[in-house]
Amino acid sequence: MEIESIAIELNRLSEAVSLGLFDEAMNGVDILYQQINEDTERDALFFTIMSNIASIFIDVGHMKPCVNSAQKGLDILNEHKNEVIEQIGEDAYFYNLSNAKSSLISEKNPFDYTFSTIEQLIEIKTDLWKAIKSFSNKNSGKIEPTYIVNLGNSLKQQFRIAEAIECYDLVNKFNLDIPQSWINRSETLIMLNQVSNTFSIQMLEQIKRGYENVLLSKQVPPIWLDHYKEQIVFHKSKISEACRDAGIEPNPHDSEKTKDEYDKLSSYRKFCLENNLSLSEHGLYCQCMGSSRDNLTIPTAGGIVGDFVIPMEMVLNRLKSEFSFSRHLYFEYLTTEKDYELLHDSCFSELFNDELLGIDVEKLRTAFRLCFGILDKIGIAICELFDLYPPNGNVYFQSFWQLDRDNRRELFDSNKSPGLIALYSIATDLNEKKDGELSFLKQLRNDLEHEFVVVYKSESPSDIYDSYKFMDNIVFIKEDEFLEYLRRILQLTRSAIFSFVFTVRDKALNEKKDGVFYFPNSIHRQDYIFED
Numbered sequence: 001m002e003i004e005s006i007a008i009e010l011n012r013l014s015e016a017v018s019l020g021l022f023d024e025a026m027n028g029v030d031i032l033y034q035q036i037n038e039d040t041e042r043d044a045l046f047f048t049i050m051s052n053i054a055s056i057f058i059d060v061g062h063m064k065p066c067v068n069s070a071q072k073g074l075d076i077l078n079e080h081k082n083e084v085i086e087q088i089g090e091d092a093y094f095y096n097l098s099n100a101k102s103s104l105i106s107e108k109n110p111f112d113y114t115f116s117t118i119e120q121l122i123e124i125k126t127d128l129w130k131a132i133k134s135f136s137n138k139n140s141g142k143i144e145p146t147y148i149v150n151l152g153n154s155l156k157q158q159f160r161i162a163e164a165i166e167c168y169d170l171v172n173k174f175n176l177d178i179p180q181s182w183i184n185r186s187e188t189l190i191m192l193n194q195v196s197n198t199f200s201i202q203m204l205e206q207i208k209r210g211y212e213n214v215l216l217s218k219q220v221p222p223i224w225l226d227h228y229k230e231q232i233v234f235h236k237s238k239i240s241e242a243c244r245d246a247g248i249e250p251n252p253h254d255s256e257k258t259k260d261e262y263d264k265l266s267s268y269r270k271f272c273l274e275n276n277l278s279l280s281e282h283g284l285y286c287q288c289m290g291s292s293r294d295n296l297t298i299p300t301a302g303g304i305v306g307d308f309v310i311p312m313e314m315v316l317n318r319l320k321s322e323f324s325f326s327r328h329l330y331f332e333y334l335t336t337e338k339d340y341e342l343l344h345d346s347c348f349s350e351l352f353n354d355e356l357l358g359i360d361v362e363k364l365r366t367a368f369r370l371c372f373g374i375l376d377k378i379g380i381a382i383c384e385l386f387d388l389y390p391p392n393g394n395v396y397f398q399s400f401w402q403l404d405r406d407n408r409r410e411l412f413d414s415n416k417s418p419g420l421i422a423l424y425s426i427a428t429d430l431n432e433k434k435d436g437e438l439s440f441l442k443q444l445r446n447d448l449e450h451e452f453v454v455v456y457k458s459e460s461p462s463d464i465y466d467s468y469k470f471m472d473n474i475v476f477i478k479e480d481e482f483l484e485y486l487r488r489i490l491q492l493t494r495s496a497i498f499s500f501v502f503t504v505r506d507k508a509l510n511e512k513k514d515g516v517f518y519f520p521n522s523i524h525r526q527d528y529i530f531e532d
Contacts, residue, residue: 003045006032010052017056020221022064029056033072047083050076054084055096061103063221070103091134095147098127102154110157110191115403115412118158118421122428125154129437145171149181156188158425159195159418159502162284162495164188166276179217186210186231189285195418195502197300197509201242202286205254208235261289268331276491277327279320279498294320298501304508308385312504315381319374319497326370326493329363330486353468354461355454356479364455365448368486371493372397372445375430378500382423385504386415397496398430398442419503426496441489447475455482 009032016025033053039046054076061070077084077097085093101124107117128151135144152167168185171178186207193199211231214220220228243250251257262270265287272278273287283291298304298313343358375397383389383400388411390402401424403409412420432439447453453475454461454468461468461476468474477485 006036006049010049010056013056014059017059017063018219018221020063020223022060022066025056026060026064026066026069029053029060030072033057033076042083044087047080048087050080051084051088051092051096054100058096058100058103062099065103067104070100074100074104089134089138091131091138091144091147094127094131094134095144095150098124098131098150098154101127102150110159111194111418113157113421114416115409115421115424118424121154121158122425122434125151125158125425125429126435126437128154133437143170145174145176145178145181149178149184152181152188153184155425156184156191159191159422159499160425160495161188161192161195161422162276162498163491165192165284166491177217177219179214179220182210182213182217183228192281192284195506196281197302197505198281200282200286200290201239201246201248202254202258202282202288202290204235204239204242206285208232208239211235258286258288262287264289265292267335268328271331271335272327275487277494279323279494281498284498294324296320296498296501298504298508300505304505306508306511308504309508312381312385315377316497316501316504319377319500322370322374322377323490323493323497326367326374327490329367330490333360333363333367334483351467352462352464353454354456354458354463356457361455361479364482364486365453368482368489369445369448371486371489372442374493375496378423378496379427381500382420382503385507386411388412388415398427398436398439399433401427415507417503417506419499419501419506422499423496423503426492426499429492438488438492441485444475444477444485451475453477455479 009028013025013028013032016022016028036046036049036053054073057069057073057076060066061068061073074097077093077100081093101120105117105120107113113121128147132143132147132151135147136142148167148171152164152171155161155167156164165185165188168181168188171181172185189203189207189210193203208231211228214228215225215232239250262273265273269278269292273283273291278291279294279296280291281296282288296316298309298316338360343360346358348357376395379395379397379400383395388400388408389395390400390408391406394400401408401412403412403424412424428434429436429438430442432442444453451473452471455477457479459478463469
């Protein structure tokens with residue numbers, strides 16, 4: 001076939017996918033693949049065409065869905081990995097690879113995942129991180145919205161709800177026609193209701209609004225529209241029912257009220273909400289007055305049982321205390337003027353080596369280290385709660401799981417819950433043995449404890465007097481990079497705290513048959529309607 005004919009056929013097949021004509025697209029791309037694969041000349045053009053063919057196979061595999069189609073696309077990517085990367089780039093390659101793998105997961109219901117099947121999702125998550133990182137590196141830190149949506153989808157399947165919503169909110173702010181972001185945000189809020197055992201009228205409103213935004217899209221196959229219309233009708237009825245039960249009238253101007261309430265919040269609370277650092281369940285999806293405090297607790301208004309509830313609430317108090325301190329140090333560094341008088345009093349020798357010194361930069365170092373202490377405490381609490389201490393008794397959050405030793409995978413499966421699966425997924429991000437994308441953060445924490453870490457502000461640290469010359473173990477990090485790493489570990493720690501609460505709450509609710517019911521005053525929030 002001539003290249004012009006091939007291009008026309010690829011466009012036709014891509015359009016068929018967009019219109020939901022999946023059988024037509026699959027048959028057509030299968031024929032085209034056979035024709036192109038017979039070409040003995042394996043040049044750059046051949047591999048570019050092959051990458052497009054693989055993408056159509058994968059799209060059909062995902063949207064129809066069809067395992068065979070997704071597998072064909074994956075086989076092409078695996079067979080021609082290096083050549084395809086050379087033609088389309090590493091980011092596009094790993095993005096397509098993750099899409100193909102996600103269509104091959106046989107278990108579609110996340111609530112039926114085990115500590116074995118979750119490994120497939122962790123592999124997909126890693127591929128997506130590679131795609132995002134590669135795109136950012138070659139585009140001066142910019143993001144590709146579709147990559148972020150798919151990362152959110154992967155995190156959602158692993159019950160990392162706080163992070164998934166963050167992904168969708170980031171993409172939705174661009175006002176692009178990406179309906180998948182709105183669809184999955186609504187589905188994530190539904191999942192939050194199931195995992196947290198709580199819901200609010202505002203949650204239902206936002207679920208409905210997400211589906212309404214989908215209907216405005218030009219990218220949704222017509223055959224799917226009726227389903228989203230049904231979802232809108234269903235959630236309208238749920239809102240009416242919830243309002244009737246609460247004795248209030250539905251408010252069509254609720255978004256305006258939310259904005260007014262947000263404007264009245266303190267600058268610090270706005271900072272927490274805007275940077276996804278609040279510890280409020282309502283704050284996961286709404287910035288109204290109901291998210292004005294870190295009112296996350298293990299018990300719900302319906303009451304829960306278990307002699308472990310109060311000890312675990314004590315753990316949560318400790319986690320919240322340390323997290324709020326770490327978060328506030330970060331906030332102070334960004335917003336408070338430098339205390340030059342205090343810096344003068346410290347009498348640092350002027351070595352002209354660009355190192356940031358004094359209380360201000362120590363806030364960043366302390367905040368960063370605190371996050372890993374919080375994560376390790378979560379690991380200890382999980383070991384206590386389920387008697388899951390590793391054989392050596394050492395608990396480090398990223399590595400205590402040891403699922404492939406001493407039947408521990410089976411032990412974790414016997415205590416499986418969405419929150420516990422989410423915690424394991426978070427731990428793999430920090431574990432270099434799991435190819436964790438954020439494992440370098442753990443190494444940086446170790447460097448801060450045991451090595452000389454120099455934080456500098458300029459493009460590269462100068463050193464007029466060779467003050468660094470005789471030190472072998474100096475780690476250099478630019479201030480803006482350190483700030484970004486701190487933000488990421490704070491958000492990851494926040495996600496882990498939510499997942500810890502959901503884990504304990506799930507265990508307590510499963511045992512809610514006999515025993516003492518706990519109702520801490522801090523959980524009573526008028527804007528919430530709770531469901532057992």
